[in-house]
Amino acid sequence: MLRHVAYTIALFAVLLTGCSSGGGGDDTATSRAEVPIGEKDSHYLFYSGGHSGQVFVSGIPSMRDLSRIPVFAPSPGHGYGYDDESREMLGDYTWGDVHHPALSKTDGTYDGRWLFVNDNAHNRIARIDLNTFKTAEIIGPIPNASGNHGSSFVTENTEYALTATRFSVPLPKGRYAPVEDYEEEFNGIVSGIAIDEETGSMGVDWQILTPPFNWDLGSTGKGPSSGWAFWTSYNSEMASDSLEIQASQMDRDYAAFVNWEAAEDAAEDGNYTMIDGVPVIDPAEAPGVMYFVPVAKSPHGIDVTPDGRWIVAGGKLDPTAQVFDFEDVQAAIEEEDFQGEVRGIPVLNYDRVLEGAVPVGQGPLHTQYDGRGNAYTSLFIESSVAKWSLPPWTDEEKEDLSQVVTDKIDIHYNIGHLVIGGSDTREPQGDWLVAMNKIAGDRPLRTGLSKPETSQLIDISGEEMEMVAESYTSPEPHFAQILPADAIQPDQVLRQSDNDHPEAVWDPEEAGITRDGNEVTVHMIAQRSMFTPDVIEVEQGEDVTIHVTNVEQVADMIHGIGIGEHDTSIIMDPGETKTFSFSTEETGVFPFYCTNFCSALHQEMQGYIAVRPSE
Amino acid sequence: MLRHVAYTIALFAVLLTGCSSGGGGDDTATSRAEVPIGEKDSHYLFYSGGHSGQVFVSGIPSMRDLSRIPVFAPSPGHGYGYDDESREMLGDYTWGDVHHPALSKTDGTYDGRWLFVNDNAHNRIARIDLNTFKTAEIIGPIPNASGNHGSSFVTENTEYALTATRFSVPLPKGRYAPVEDYEEEFNGIVSGIAIDEETGSMGVDWQILTPPFNWDLGSTGKGPSSGWAFWTSYNSEMASDSLEIQASQMDRDYAAFVNWEAAEDAAEDGNYTMIDGVPVIDPAEAPGVMYFVPVAKSPHGIDVTPDGRWIVAGGKLDPTAQVFDFEDVQAAIEEEDFQGEVRGIPVLNYDRVLEGAVPVGQGPLHTQYDGRGNAYTSLFIESSVAKWSLPPWTDEEKEDLSQVVTDKIDIHYNIGHLVIGGSDTREPQGDWLVAMNKIAGDRPLRTGLSKPETSQLIDISGEEMEMVAESYTSPEPHFAQILPADAIQPDQVLRQSDNDHPEAVWDPEEAGITRDGNEVTVHMIAQRSMFTPDVIEVEQGEDVTIHVTNVEQVADMIHGIGIGEHDTSIIMDPGETKTFSFSTEETGVFPFYCTNFCSALHQEMQGYIAVRPSE
Helix, strand or coil, X not given: CCCCCHHHHHXXXXXXXXXXXXXXXXXXXXXXXXXXXXXXXXXXXXXXXXXXXXXXXXXXCCCCEEEEEECXXXXXXXXXXXXXXXXXXXXXXXXXXXXXXXXXXXXXXXXXXXXXXXXXXXCEEEEEECCCCEEEEEXXXXXXXXXXXXXXXXXXXXXXXXXXXXXXXXXXXXXXXXXXXXXXXXXXXXXXXXXXXXXXXXXXXXXXXXXXXXXXEEEECCHHHCCXXXXXXXXXXXXXXXXXXXXXXXXXXXXXXXXXXXXXXXXXXXXXXXXXXXXXXXXXXXXXXXXXXXXXXXXXXXXXXXXXXXXXXXXXXXXXXXXXXXXXXXXXXXXXXXXXXXXXXEEECHHHHEEEEECCCCCEEEEEECCCCEEEEEECCCCEEEEXXXXXXXXHHHHCHHHHEEEEEECCCCEEEEEECCCCCCCCCCCEEEEEECCCCCCCCCECECCCEEEEEXXXXXXXXXXXXXXXXXXXXXCEXXXXXXXXXXXXXXXXXXCCCCCCCCCHHHCEEEEECCEEEEEEEEECCEEECCEEEEECCCEEXXXXXXXXXXXXXXXXXXXXXXXXXXXXCCCCEEEEEEECCCCEEEEEXXXXXXXXXXXXXXXXXXXXXXX | CCCCCCCHHHHHHHHHHXXXXXXXXXCCCHHHHCCCCCCCCCEEEEEECECCCEEEEEEECCCCEEEEEECCCCEHHHCECCCHHHHHHHCCCCCCCECCCEEEEECCEEEEEEEEXXXXXXXXXXXXXXXXXXXXXXXXXXXXXXXXXXXXXXXXXXXXXEEECCECEECCCCCCCCHHHHHHHEEEEEEEEEECCCCCCEEEEEEEEECCCCEEEEEECCHHHCCEEEEEECCCCCCCCCHHHXXXXXXXXXXXXXXXHHHHHHHHCCCCEEXXXXXXXXXXXXXXXXXXXXXXCCEEEEEECXXXXXXXXXXXXXXXXXXXXXXHHHHHHHCCCEEEEECCEEEECHHHHEEEEECCCCCEEEEEECCCCEEEEEECCCCEEEEEECCCCCHHHHHCHHHHEEEEEECCCCEEEEEECCCCCCCCCCCEEEEEECCCCCCCCCECECCCEEEEEEECCCCCCEEEEEEEECCCCCCEEEEEHHHCCCCCCCCHHHCCCCCCCCCHHHCEEEEECCEEEEEEEEECCEEECCEEEEXXXXXXXXXXXXXXXXXXXXXXXXXXXXXXXXXXXXXXXEEEEEECCCCEEEEEECCCCCCCCHHHCEEEEEEECCC
């Protein structure tokens, strides 16, 4: 477009360089990640928060932090884990290890209803409501499951969140066996966590017993692979100590190809053993439920293409992305083209089902898709992302698959997961790729011994990948999901008519203090800028329960209650009622106050709990 | 549009506009906040994290999140609150309410050693070590103090962190009095928290008894006001309920002007009463320790200028920034130019000490300085920042002080605090201003009922303020401190020679399991990519203590230990040893694993705790 005037091109180049580098004089393209002040980002980025127990929400393309949704750990800033309801939901644990968030789907595309996340440490799954951005449900510890890492992978119509265990233990849990008897006494488990179509509520429907391999990552099928799910494993050696050495002996580990519809049938047919209250299917006794496929070497990610035909696995210790053809998988099963079996589970003929091994580079981990026939594989050791073409390949390409690798981009370093919006759906968004890097080194400003994690935003809309932004998060995102902003319209206020808390009060006339023996019940209202009542006189030894309703119906008009020298941080979002309880063990006067800035007279929003000595 | 030669200026303008708006076509200047990929920010921004109990660290100018330092709340992502040492430091509370971070100073400028933060809820102060970015010490609950809000304000040479109480209670704490007897029975407190020059360790040296006003914000003197500290109050009415109405009756509240050197002397002279183990000075009995100065109306911020002469207070309900002249304050004290007294404490003559009330606009809260003679006041109700000139003013200006207001900039809305680097020192940095806004409304992408907080970065290097970036954080920053990046060089590794943990082991030969009765002690080493030992066989009912040393001496080579279905999340930064304990209540086999990604074989870094039934 600038071809008529020679110097215009030069000028344009100079200005563009100045522009894209943010004045730094190099050729970065950070300005493409800019969102003008006052405008909104175009996509949500939902990071797993790792051992923080949270989900981190950022905006794309600015990569700005938007929200941290507390899931498995208390969060006093959100009042999460302090009111009766959320305390009960958290149960015995104050943390969790969130690895793989999965958006709910309808017809194989994101429907914007829920986000499911796993807890690797305590074998739980949580469901976050994308209308409220709050954790709506936590189930677990899942019986018989230990190390809920290969989780949670949602099926095409959110029939299930499917999970597989990273660790094996003697079953049922609680049974002791010496670790040296690992191979004989320990087992892994695949679980079918059924999801109610209407409410999203979860339940453990059935499980499949597996050898004590360490199941790692997984994904679910669609199209031709509908009804199937796939997991890699990294310890087919069944070692129980020094895994760094012992689990890296075999050239190929096994991936599990699981027909979950067949598992459903087996459960319905009664073809199971009940263990700890769950129907557990032995795949050796239920043919067709599980097959093994060899994958080189100590594989990590396994990802199904948008069309459902190709299944790509990266081997941490093998420099290829191995592409399996699900049509060949079906044919091999049909024809019983097996190269052996392990504990009664057939091992499919590797050469039959492998379409090709693309030499993507060192340390391939995970693969994502743009919906235009391209795959993007993270290379941990090389610290780069390889872009390559999915099959079908020409005969010439098959001769030398390095030809299908069309682009590579350097990543800061040690990339783990990467994510493209909708890569696990029929319709990837195909515009942005986020690289999640495991080591920050000395790259960001120093923050002492603890380091942030780094993410990099890559524009994949063109032929060549282009890096446009770098951002940091707390420890530790593993995987993420990307959702277009217009896919959801979260509520900002809980309307009075939707507040179903039985103790909610909306009229200050109804607020007050009642007594029954030594039980003191307070119905409280929080409204700019006071609590009603704001003086609570009690006697030492009384038990106090407070039901507090934030009667505001205005977005962001959040109130909180902190009580001095009490371990209580309650937050009431607009329209919410929260219930919390404490016993008055100590005499004295304890101020309480609004913890979340609300108005010009927010400081004045306070009260006292006065505890007089018992008579 | 770019096609002909009469172009250059127009082209330049068009492209520049395109550049600065990030393609959005308006006139924002976001590109000035860009940091080219791979380059570092120029400043640290330390936000108080409010009721999150944390300190949030961002970089300026990118405003990227860098770190969240856990202080008063457990943080499983950092292993904070799970090992024995940090659990003990947290004490009885799992949260705190962090309002006002204060950097340590030498000669009235930041020395980059420590960051002090208050806990308004539980009356504590924490010290963060800026070499490790870790919480090094927490003291409190401070005796006699309730509502540690006017805190912590560090003196010129970090002699003290000075604090004043937002809430009053009957003293000593634990004593009951009816709330209706507030005026007679309740008291506030100013505390002198002495800081050891070498180690930074804190202790409550002395306190000053005050009437039950609600002390709000404060600051410390320098230069002519050296040895003094200043606090606003918002409830000189001494109301004890319905403060929204009752604490807004008087046209002027009182600020406290405290001569802390005189308080030191009074404590040394024995001019005090011991209350709950602390020498408490009654200012009516110790003349010269405390004076009151009327300030209109329900004031919030009070900020001393870099030269130490001018003290500026904003009245939430008065549209002026009131400027007091400390030279006149000294003269008024010298000459006993008092307009009355409250409980034996002299009230300085308002007209004598007030230099002028600058009509900055509606809802003035806080004022910061650029070191070039300009003040910047946040206007909560107007949602803007006013820039104005400090005295000395010309006679003409004094006639109409609206003339000294030289610029105003709109803030998204409802700005609370604002911060300029070094505003509380002799040498402000004067380049960036961060506005911390209390209400986000529907401005960022929606995150349900809970909203992020918004911050805006303003370039103040020129005559006119210019907004260059907007970012979001979790609830809820109040104030912040800004430090140039080159002011500190935090360590990235704890060197073996600096690890003074008595149970550290560095050689796998020294690692192992020892028993004494039912006490099991494990000396463990964590090193890429295994734990030594990695199988721990114990008997039900035994108590296990693990001392684990991360022997890595490489930046960012962090290891963690999570134990399945145990509430244990331990993080060992490079070179650290952590100790944690648990009892083996349940039989069974419990995997443990590295929770913080460390290497290509991180997944293999695992082990088992096998608990056999007691015999």
